[in-house]
Amino acid sequence: MGPLLWFIAAALLALLELAVGEMTLLMLGAGALTTALVALAGVPMWAEVAVFAASSALFWFFLRPPLRRRMESPLVLDESPRALVGSGAEVVEEISGGRGQVRFDGTVWSARALDPAETIPAGSHVTVYDIDGPIAIVWKEP
Numbered sequence: 001m002g003p004l005l006w007f008i009a010a011a012l013l014a015l016l017e018l019a020v021g022e023m024t025l026l027m028l029g030a031g032a033l034t035t036a037l038v039a040l041a042g043v044p045m046w047a048e049v050a051v052f053a054a055s056s057a058l059f060w061f062f063l064r065p066p067l068r069r070r071m072e073s074p075l076v077l078d079e080s081p082r083a084l085v086g087s088g089a090e091v092v093e094e095i096s097g098g099r100g101q102v103r104f105d106g107t108v109w110s111a112r113a114l115d116p117a118e119t120i121p122a123g124s125h126v127t128v129y130d131i132d133g134p135i136a137i138v139w140k141e142p
Helices: 002-020 022-039 045-072
Strands: 088-096 099-104 107-113 123-133 134-141
Touching: 002 022, 002 045, 022 045, 088 107, 088 134, 099 123, 099 134
Parallel strands: 107 134
Antiparallel strands: 088 099, 088 123, 099 107, 123 134
């Protein structure tokens, strides 16, 4: 009966964590889950309580801080031209001899083909392979 109670406690603590959001109850729930697994071996009740206290403390001190840092770190929006790599573009001016223009992300960019010998006609759809300063290096999918 002991493991079942620990499993129920772990589930309740995890559900309550959804309301609180401080990772405190989640760490206690992880301790309860660990204790439930140990209780399956048939250890005495005092050992279960000791395992719960020790595992909850370990989760609290070693797992909670990195999780909190991860959850509280601001999301970074990449606004550099590198963020455009991999996006699709439309050829506005034929790309040949290392010159041409493409339109993507609402702007017109100078472009050159990944293969310098390739000519890409206007109206074609290409993929941005790299950004080299103000020039988009593109390739046309076969």
